[in-house]
Amino acid sequence: MTIDIRKYKTLIFDCDGVILNSNRVKTQAFYSASKKYGEESAQALVCYHVNNGGISRFKKFEYLFTNILKRSFTEDELEEVLNHYAEIVKHALLNCEVADGIKQLKQFSQESKWLVASGGAQSELREVFRERNLETYFDGGVFGSPASKDDIIQKQLADNNIELPALFIGDSRYDHVVASKFQLDFIFITGWSEFAQLNSYADEYGLLKVEKIEELIIQ
DSSP: OOOGGGGHHHHHHEEEETTTTHHHHHHOOOOOOOOOOOOHHHHHHHHHHHTTTOOHHHHHHIIIIIIIOOOOOOOHHHHHHHHHHHHHHHHHHHSSSSOHHHHHHHHHHTTTTEEEEEEEEEEHHHHHHTTOOGGGGGGTEEEESSSOHHHHHHHHHHOOOOOSSSSEEESSHHHHHHHHTTOOOOEEEEOOOOOHHEEEEEEEEEETEEGGGGGGSSS
């Protein structure tokens, strides 16, 4: 099964695992930022993170305190773990592998608007994309947390920044759930995904999957 992405007016990209090979780095960062609360708690957060790809770091660290540690937390405490996490991730995002073929794919789909809808921190993503000369490809903008992907897509649709038909390109269950909520077409990128059930999930829903985004260029 193939798809001609040139038929879409808008292409919406997740970042981690799609544009950047950053999933494993973020998983390690969640562990590092929470290990002071104990090995068991850190591993539980890692498990929650992997099983909930695409959800913001803010929600995941709140989950650490309320559901894993089962206690309240102060804003300062939350800020401390977020900053620890951000320090690790920022360096990694500036140095991790970028998906091959982005420039060629942009040329191939030059009539389509591109934007990013990510669970990563918006300010961090925009800085990384500027420094890595990626932001020029995404003429529709780069969007991230603290807004959820649901809220990002809803707002961009309301603002007519997402024109239909639109395709969401992601690597997690949550990416597909969001796409389905707004009746957007969807495709899985598998090569860097941490979604263990991706193949069976894609088969269940009849979703197209490719290993790398460069495979979306039809020769």
